[in-house]
Amino acid sequence: MAHIYDMIILGGGPAGYSAALYAARAGFDTLVIEKMSAGGQMALTDIIDNYPGFDEGVDGFTLGMKMQAGAERFGAKSEYGEVLSVDLAGEVKTVKTDSGDYQTRTVVIATGANPRPLGLPDEATLIGRGLHYCAHCDGRFYKDKTVMVVGGGNSAVSDALYLSRIAKKVLLVHRRDTLRATRVYHEPLMKASNVEFLWNKTVSDVVMGDRIIGATLQDVKTGTSEQVLCDGIFVSIGRVPATECLNGQLPLDDYGYIIADETTRTAIPGVYAVGDVRTKALRQVVTAAADGAVAVHFAEEYL
Amino acid sequence: MAIIHVTATNFAEIKASEKTVLLDFYADWCGPCRMVAPILEDIASEREDIIIGKINVDDEGSLAHQFGVVSIPTLVVMKNGEIVHQSAGARPKAQILKLLES
Incomplete structure (x- = not known):
């Protein structure tokens, strides 16, 4: 029998690692799959002055590393690989990557967005x-x-x-x-x-x-x-949400964002959309991190 | 194979290597470069058959200019002293390994 995680998080930016921190701390068997390196778009930012707690600002790369370390401190694991496809239907969901296949009971989509x-x-x-x-x-x-x-x-x-x-x-x-x-x-x-x-x-x-x-x-x-x-x-003409790996399994809005309200729950039970990939009013590091926490709250109810 | 810091002084020697050379034009302040750095360290520890050379564009402006580097990171693959691939942008490990087969 293949290992079945409680939660797999797709993407290691602020939304992903915040979800990983809350999930691991709640005792969930948690895996983050990141294609390159922690931080996501944030890691490309020189100085972040609007994430609370850093009175002199913080560079995005360092903040990403700290978020990863914070989640791993409670037992969250990280794997590096590109997600090729996901199967979100059913109680056990499958994530296929170029470095292996994984099974999980919940999926948090934190894939973010790329420059348009x-x-x-x-x-x-x-x-x-x-x-x-x-x-x-x-x-x-x-x-x-x-x-x-x-x-x-x-x-x-x-x-x-x-x-x-x-x-x-x-x-x-x-x-x-x-x-x-x-x-x-x-x-x-x-x-x-x-x-x-x-x-x-x-x-x-x-x-x-x-x-x-x-x-x-x-x-x-x-x-x-x-x-x-x-x-x-x-x-610098905006961003495109990264949803190719979903193959149309979740409804998107006209701009390509995954439709989910402030609960982060998507149309499929056990699947949550957090951070920049979700329909929302304000896309910032702090709102992405908040989404991660909220997703785990609702995943706890689901599990 | 250890990572070599490439300068204008040792570049000719590295270029002349019989092994495949992977050059990484980077800067300390560049987020995507910092993303690529641990991947290159990984590859360096796994692959005896290649040489990885890191070139700091702030210190080695003339090498950066010689290669026409305007985006970092820029990865260059050289075989027998010839450039067989050059592209800009951070990329995952699997893709970097593929570049080495160019």
Whole structure:
């Protein structure tokens, strides 16, 4: 007989390891399956200033490691592998990964979200040739160069501000004529003398030399296109929830998020959705961690 | 096989190795690089047949420039002194092992 866990958690970000901590501490036989390393999107964040308890901020990678260690202290286990498919029906559920198959009585889906691509053909081949999704990771390669930031939300604007301190010039390309970002970002951005706004435009293509040397921008109002030269492009146009491994077993909303309310219970008994992959009003480290605790509360009732 | 810290000084020697060389362009402040680091340590302890060289892009700007590195981590696989694969971005262990077969 294969081992049957009480709870398997898919994803080792803040929601996943918070669920693991609560589950292991409640005495559940708990396994976290993470594809790469603890922390998830949080680990790509330079400094997190809005997770309580860290009065001087904390870098996301360290916080991820601490969350993992905190859960493992109570006996939660971690395995590394990519989840290929899950079978959520029935009392015993199966998780297939590229490093083995596992059985469990409950599943917590904490797979998070990935950066939304521009949607260009062969976009993946442009990574490492001037197309970026993480300003804090790659911004330093653009000292005194011209970069383009695509997007108008909080993360795009925060990227543009960060890059404006490194690059010679930042071109902010947004498909609307106003920013969607919170007010707190507006003033510093308007004050940055090297940020230029290109409103009502989307990126329809890149201009290639040996690497990216610019972008073709299409005006959403007039439909006209123009080429704008730049040394690198930073994409920050939102996120796509990571639900491929579910193969349609759970209902998703129009944006691809797993439908579950604040109880985190999904349409299938014993299956919970936590963190950024769930329909929710505010996606933050602290709300992800809260989801993990709530999921275990309802899993305890179920088990 | 131990992980080697590659600099402009020892690069030629590493490049000339008969073994497959896996280069990791990284920086200490980069989250995805820190994700990849323990995976590379794992691979280093398991695989005698490859050399893993870590290149700190803050210290070795000229090597980073030579390889056209603009995203980190960038992983490069070299065989007989030639680049057989180069790509940017953190990736799971299974995928890194696959790159070595390039």
